[in-house]
Amino acid sequence: MQITYDFSGKIVLVTGGGSGIGRASSEAFGAAGAIVAVADISEKNGLETVEAIRAAGGTAEFIFVDVSNEESVKAMIKSVVDTFGTLDIAHNNAGIEGNHIPLAELPSDNWRQVIDVDLTSVFYCLKAEIPEMMKNGGGAIVNTASASGLIGGYNLSVYTAAKHGVIGLTKAAAMDYANKGIRINSICPGAIDTPFIAALPKPLIDRVTFATPMDRLGQPREIAQSVLWLCSDASSYVTGHSLSVDGGVVLGG
Template identity: 50%
Template sequence: MSELQDGVAIVTGGSTGIGAATAKRFADEGASVVVADVNVEDGEDTVAEIVDAGGEATFVEVDVTDPAEVEAMVETAVDTYGGLDFAVNNAGIEGENEPTSDQPLDNWEQVIDVNLKGVFVGMQAEIDAMLEDGGGAIVNMSSIAGQVGFPNLTPYVASKHGVIGLTKTASLEYSEAGVRVNAICPGVIETPMVEATDQASIEQTIAATPIGRLGEPSEIGDAAVWLCSEEASFVTGESLVIDGGYVSQ
């Protein structure tokens, strides 16, 4: 993926898990990376790992629900590295586990704000920068919960379905201008969010996954970087499911 060399990427939620793996993969391919997150300590650690390995990276503390902070994040990429070529809108939260009628409204609002509004606000700022730079590629992180329902996770499922809708619409609007927009729908990946789940639930998920294991963050990061590369130049508006066969059953 030589075309990624000297490119500039933003990864939100880049401190740990899928985001950190994606940021490192961009750096491995020669891109300069803005690692953006509310998690400062882990974000700075991710940047340090990239720099120690010979890559270029900068950390930006950002609340993806705040348009001013998101604009500042994009400005950091442009001012520090000269433009913006790639963006992975990965920041997200799961929220509380409750049946629909028992879901607290404040939980609904927080999950929708981070997972859906955060992607929308991110795309607005990123697309503007990419249009000024002649084009680019965006990957939005949805989920298998954007493909099917999951009991007791109404806000999360709604937000991840919404990410797919945003992705398809933006892809139609900006393809001719040279900006491709795709989504990834990961299955259950071995991340801090999943590790906080009780072991019985994890084992149940593994048993329900045809491949028979959890996914690795690097497997999602590899796909995100591929979608941003010229190898995926004819791919836009797609929602790529990477789940070990979970939703194929």
């Protein structure tokens, strides 16, 4: 079932909007009437999302960003505000997985890269987004964490550390701004059918599917629906929460 939300006139930023979960979230916000800033390091993918939103009758623009670079994140927010006048909602979603190898074999530069793209990026985004939302008297932010932010995973040390960090950062940020009208939550997808998962070896995909009580991968739109709920007035008393949308995968912990 698809719940319909009304984000008419709201200015929404989605990072990693060029693919997978970010594309689904961008399209869902666009279909709900929002004006969507689709930010991505891939111009080609980002423009495809923009075209899809426009083809469905919505409004969207592409903004280039490398979320691991603070100056690039500041430029992204400036571009959103210069183009649309303000920022109401942000989905900080861009991320990479890193190498699938035991911790002792993980190259330190891969550690730094994944921490930069998956965790430090969320700090940069929050730092740049919150002052703009304060000017409006409030806003809503969702950070994409992962089931790997709640439980450990084999051969996934840096990704697991980064996503646990996203959940901690979300809680701390939510406390700082709870009485200033800004709600900040995280979403914890299980294995979702996106290019991110498709890039994994088939035996690994089979293993995560087997570990999922619902016996299937999730669809990006199932994450998008939860992101929209967390950004809507339907969740007006929810902040600092980490919402599992994972077919039950963390239940066996």
